[in-house]
Structure formats: structure tokens, C-alpha cells
Amino acid sequence: MLSCSWFNDDWKLLDLHSFSISVPQNWKYKKLQGEDSFIGQINGPGVSLAFDFSDMGYAGDLPPTEQQYINGRDWDKGFFYKPGITYTANFNVKKEKPPK
Structure with a gap:
């Protein structure tokens, strides 16, 4: 809710139809x-607010957090892979040699 006690002439209400913001x-x-989805920016001195509004729940796929990635066992997408590291299953691989 908007409180009129702090709202003064220094502020304006932007009615963007999908939502309003002061x-x-x-x-x-x-x-x-x-x-x-409905996207845009609200810009002021030293600030830029970007928004992506959708009534479909979300506007696109977000990459998982590291913990979601680990728990989901979604290994084929490689969001957290690091170059030069060979990722293996959960068993002892000490005898493995890196490729030459």
C-alpha cells in the first residue's frame, strides 16, 4: 500500500498498466x-531499474543455483563446469591421467 504521508511533489506515480510504481x-x-513479457527500464540519475513482467509465472528459464544443479542431477548442461577439469562419477579416480 502507498502511504500518502511521505508522498509529495518530488514523487510521481508511473502507471504502467500491468503495475504502478512511485x-x-x-x-x-x-x-x-x-x-x-512486458519489459522496460526506469532510469534516474545514477540508477537504472530493469523489469521483466509476465503473468505466466516467469518470463524465461533461469539457470539453476549451484545447489539446484547438484540436487537435480542435470549434468549435461554444464553451467558450473570449469575449463581443464575432468568431472567424474562418485568413485575413486586417482589412477586416471590427464590427456596429453
Whole structure:
């Protein structure tokens, strides 16, 4: 809820139809083109707020956190792979040699 006690002439209400937000008077809304969601930016001196609004739950696939990746056993995507490291199953591989 918006409290009128702090709202004054230094602020304005941006009604973006999908949502409204109160911002300082000198902040500007910038429309951007999205594919399946409403995206844009609200810019002010030294600040830029980007948004991606969708009533479908989320606007796109987000990469998993490291713990979600480990728990999900989704090994083929390689989000957390590091170059030069050979990843193996959970068994003793001390006798393995790196390729020459």
C-alpha cells in the first residue's frame, strides 16, 4: 500500500498498466520490446531499474543455483563446469591421467 504521508511533489506515480510504481519526478520510463513479457527500464540519475513482467509465472528459464544443479542431477548442461577439469562419477579416480 502507498502511504500518502511521505508522498509529495518530488514523487510521481508511473502507471504502467500491468503495475504502478512511485518514483522521483526526474526518473523516466523507457519502453523496451519483449517477446513474451512486458519489459522496460526506469532510469534516474545514477540508477537504472530493469523489469521483466509476465503473468505466466516467469518470463524465461533461469539457470539453476549451484545447489539446484547438484540436487537435480542435470549434468549435461554444464553451467558450473570449469575449463581443464575432468568431472567424474562418485568413485575413486586417482589412477586416471590427464590427456596429453
